[in-house]
Amino acid sequence: KQEVTQIPAALSVPEGENLVLNCSFTDSAIYNLQWFRQDPGKGLTSLLLIQSSQREQTSGRLNASLDKSSGRSTLYIAASQPGDSATYLCAVPRGNTGKLIFGQGTTLQVKP
Amino acid sequence: SAVISQKPSRDICQRGTSLTIQCQVDSQVTMMFWYRQQPGQSLTLIATANQGSEATYESGFVIDKFPISRPNLTFSTLTVSNMSPEDSSIYLCSGQENTEAFFGQGTRLTVV
Numbered sequence: 290k291q292e293v294t295q296i297p298a299a300l301s302v303p304e305g306e307n308l309v310l311n312c313s314f315t316d317s318a319i320y321n322l323q324w325f326r327q328d329p330g331k332g333l334t335s336l337l338l339i340q341s342s343q344r345e346q347t348s349g350r351l352n353a354s355l356d357k358s359s360g361r362s363t364l365y366i367a368a369s370q371p372g373d374s375a376t377y378l379c380a381v382p383r384g385n386t387g388k389l390i391f392g393q394g395t396t397l398q399v400k401p
Numbered sequence: 402s403a404v405i406s407q408k409p410s411r412d413i414c415q416r417g418t419s420l421t422i423q424c425q426v427d428s429q430v431t432m433m434f435w436y437r438q439q440p441g442q443s444l445t446l447i448a449t450a451n452q453g454s455e456a457t458y459e460s461g462f463v464i465d466k467f468p469i470s471r472p473n474l475t476f477s478t479l480t481v482s483n484m485s486p487e488d489s490s491i492y493l494c495s496g497q498e499n500t501e502a503f504f505g506q507g508t509r510l511t512v513v
Binding site for chain 2: 320321323325330331332333334335338340378380382386387388389391392393394
C-alpha cells in the first residue's frame with residue numbers, strides 16, 4: 290500500500306531564504322508526482338507535475354525534483370516571499386488512475 | 402488547464418440536514434473525484450464520480466451518506482446527508498486533464 294510522507298510538518302523562515310520541502314513515497318512504481326499549494330480553508334492549486342520519466346520540473350522560483358529509486362521528491366523554493374506562506378502538499382496517483390494519495394503537507398510561514 | 406467552479410464555498414448547517422455541493426468544469430473531463438479534508442488533516446478520497454453510472458466509493462464511504470451525481474462530463478454533485486458535527490470538513494472536487502489533477506476551490510462545511 291502506497292504511503293506518502295512529508296517532512297517537515299511546519300517550517301518558518303525569514304523572507305528571502307531558499308528552502309526545500311521533502312516528500313517521500315513507499316512504492317517507487319509511480320506514474321507521476323504532483324505538488325500543490327493550499328491556502329487556509331481553500332482548494333488546491335497545482336504547482337508542478339513531474340512524470341515518472343522526468344528528473345525535475347521548474348516553474349518560476351519553484352523547482353521540483355524526483356528520484357523514483359529512492360522514493361523521494363523535493364520542492365525547492367528560491368528567494369521565499371511572505372506570499373509563499375501556505376500549506377504545500379505532494380501527491381502520487383494510485384496506479385495509473387487519477388486517484389491521488391496525499392502526504393500530510395508542510396505548512397510554510399515566510400516572515401517579512 | 403481546465404477550471405472547476407465549486408459552490409458553495411462555505412456553509413454552516415444544522416445537524417440532521419443535508420447539503421449538496423456542485424462542481425462545474427469549463428471543459429469535458431473523463432475523470433472526476435470527490436475528496437474530504439478533515440480539520441488539520443490531509444485529503445482523503447471519497448469516491449470517483451462516473452458519468453452515466455453509479456459512483457465508485459472508497460472504503461469507509463457509502464452512497465447513502467454521500468450520494469454523488471455525474472449527469473455529464475462537465476458537472477458533478479456531492480450530497481452530505483444527515484449531517485453530524487463529525488462531517489465538518491472541507492470537501493473538494495477534482496478532475497484530471499491528461500495526467501494532471503486540478504481542483505475546485507473547496508467547500509468549507511461546518512455542522513452545528
